[in-house]
Amino acid sequence: MGSPSVQRDSPFELSHGVLRQLLVDILYPLASAILHLVPKHARRHLSQSTGADSSLPSVWQRVTHELRGSLDRHGKYWWRTAGYLLGALLQDAGYTENAQQRILTFFGRKITPYLGVANESGAQRWKSFMTDDHNPIELSWDWHTGSKAPTVRLSVEPVGLLAGTAADPDNSSADTHFREMLAQALSSTDMEWFDHFDRALAPGRPQEGYMEGHPSKIFYAFDLAEKEITSKAYFFPGFKARATNQTNLQVLAEAIRTAPLCTDSSQLQAFEIFEQFAADESTPPLEMDMLAIDMVCPAQSRVKIYFRNRLTSFASVRQTMTMGNRLSGSSLDTGMRKLRKLWDVLLEQEGVPDDAPLPETNHRTAGLLYYMEFRPGSKAPNTKIYIPARHYARSDWQVVTSLKEYMYGVNGQARIPESAVYDKAMRSVFQYDALEEQRGLHTYIACSVQPGGDLRVVSYINAQAEKFATR
Incomplete structure (x- = not known):
């Protein structure tokens, strides 16, 4: 047998790769720029005439029919706004119809009754810390x-009328x-x-006034897998x-060290690394916002501390x-290099020195x-960053x-299909003007480094009803 030949990309593969890069680098930005020159009223007409906002998620329509008569006007509001966005995301993410039906039914029957009054003019609404509005x-x-x-996924704060x-x-x-409801509806809880x-x-007794700028006391989140819904608190x-004259971290540390499976200090090496970092004089002040857990058996759960x-x-x-x-x-190291690439394109920071801050804003969530997260017995914590896109990105379309652009180029792999369906989901739900000229639909873009250096990315979305496309 002769020497093995060097494998080369075929002309088709090369031309296909060039075409994909052309789409990302030239045609997408060009189309966006051209559309931006069209008057607003014409843009809306173009969007409607091409069906961008007229294709309702089919399973959402089916569940809407099944929910008739079971929701009050407040529940109907949340179903037609957040429920509609949820339906669009599930459909475009490729969930099976059975999974969409199960998840949307859970949301419509179990979640919407706990979202408070409809966001209508003059309504006295609870000042939830979940989103800035x-x-x-x-x-x-x-x-x-x-x-x-x-x-x-979805996160909620239960709110009464x-x-x-x-x-x-x-x-x-x-x-x-x-x-x-949670204990009954989700058997794995x-x-x-x-x-x-x-x-x-x-607290031992109700506290008057807001804690650290908000009145919220507890949130819940739901991972919506194809086969199962699981919860977090x-x-x-x-x-x-405040009630005990301690710092937030002192209160958290005591709660963690008295938790089942955590009373042995050898199980908390990861948490102790975080405590050392927080106490280091070279570390800037950290604001401890929340502690989260998976609502599964303690041996499988994580402890997560959110801090700003x-x-x-x-x-x-x-x-x-x-x-x-x-x-x-x-x-x-690899993950941080990838994070810098996403940071540059998301926040338009390419070429900006590492020590240069983002534009200043004094908002509570700036x-x-x-x-940082760990499981009992972990040797070191994992970390994750949440970039507040609503404060620092130019627009939601940006x-x-x-x-x-990032998902296309990362690891040298073409990932246009995933980014294209996200693009489609956002355009099908929200007005073009709101996406192109405003920000606030994307609350955070979260990133964590995975084994091997890949970056796991999560987009967090606020279902702002005033920005929905007409349907």
């Missing part, structure tokens, strides 16, 4: 690393019933850690900290993601949000096109 629900599109199908009024000043009624952290972080330590850093340079990102160089390795 107080919508008590946020959806997300998990791109994973781009190598498998995306998945959809009388929340914030004299009849229910601290919004306690809805959560009481929501917990009962395990309450052991939930009950512990709820007791450990709840998020607790706010500020109430207990007001520094916004990429140098501060590197410092935080590595816990002040306490975390290291080739995977993390700065950069992070979490976010969409940036994610498209």
Whole structure:
């Protein structure tokens, strides 16, 4: 046998790759620029005439019919807004019709009754910390690393119809019933850690006023897999900290060290790395916002601490993601290089020095949000950054096109299909003008480094009804 020949790309493969790159680098931006020159009223007509906002998710329509008569006007509002967005995301993410039906039915029957009053003019709404405009629900599109199908998730704060009024000043009624619903509706829900952290972080008596700028006390999130829905819970330590004259981190540390499977210090090496980082004099002040757990058996659950850093340079990102160089390795190095690429395209920071901050804003949710997570027995924590796109991206369309560009080029693999369906989902739900000229639909773009250095990316979306396309 002769020497093996060197394998070369075929002319078709080369031309196909060039065509894909042409789409990303030239044609997508050119089409966007041309459309931007069209008057607004003509853009709306063009969008409607091409069917961009007229194709309702088919399973959503079916479940809408099944829900007739079961929702009050507030529930109908949330179904027609957040439920519609959820239906579009599920459909375009490629969920089977059976999975879409199961998830949408769960949302319509179990979640919408706990989202409070409709967001209508003059309504007295609970000031939920879930989103900056107080919508008590946020959806997300998990791109994973781009190598498998995306998945959809949602987060909510249970809100009663009388929340914030004299009849229910601290919004306690809805959560009481929501917990009962959760245990019944999702058979896999395990309450052991939930009950512990709820007791450990709840104040001894109701507190007056907002804690750290908001009144929210608990959030829930749902991972919407093809076969199963699983839940998570998020607790706010500020109430207990204020009541006991402690810092938020002190309250969190005590709650963690008394949790089942965590009383042995050898199980908390990962948490101790975080404590060392937070206490280091070279670390900027960290604002401890939340503690989260998976509502599964403690042996399988994670503890996650969400914290905010007001520094916004990429140098501060590197410092935080590595816990002040306490975390290291080739995977993390590779992941940080990829994160810088996404940072550059998302926030238009290419060529900007690492130590240059993002444009200053004094909003409560400005700065950069992070979490560190660990399981009992972990040697080191994992870290994740949440970039507040609503504060720092130029527009929501900039976010969409940036994610498209990043997901195309990462690892040298073409991932246009995943980015194209996300593009389609956003355009099918929201007005073009809102996407092109405004921001706020994307709340965060989250990134975490996976084994091998791939970057896992998640888009978080606020279902702002005033920006929905006519349908």
